[in-house]
Amino acid sequence: MVAIVLELCGVSALPVAVGMYLSLASTTPIFIGGLMRLIADRLRGKPKSEAESETSPGVLLASGYIAGGTLCGLIVAFFAFLPDSFNDAINLGMHWFGKDIPGANGKMTREWKPDEDPTAKIVAVVVFGLLAAFLVYIGSRKDKLPAG
Secondary structure, three states: OOHHHHHOOOOOHHHHHHHHHOOOOHHHHHHHHHHHHHHHHHHHOOOOOOOHHOOOOHHHHHHHHHHHHHHHHHHHHHOOOOOHHHHHHHHHHHHHEEEEEEEEOOOEEEEOOOOOOHHHHHHHHHHHHHHHHHHHHHOOOOOOOOOO
């Protein structure tokens, strides 16, 4: 009913629906992607047609980012079913940034909490920024006119 009322008022229901069931942490990258699209469109100029706009290199690259994120999510879910000893062996963050702390049985154990580690947060923001800059660069390139 909410979607019908929104459509009758001339408001697109999709953004409202996405905002209603996704958290702010999930919708913030979508918002940033929209801003990058605006910047890329302004740098490139108006497309000749709507079809050209929807098949631009920036849209295709963004779709690849979405597909890659989905595949990485599936891979992470797959690792959740593997034994903890295997996951601990391939946890590079724990090996590179972990700290040795005394365990319950007196042995030293290695611990890494990426949500509390400022280095992990900085690396994540830098990588996100690089991906965003590359997306704006690709999306703002002007198509070369065919010779002749």
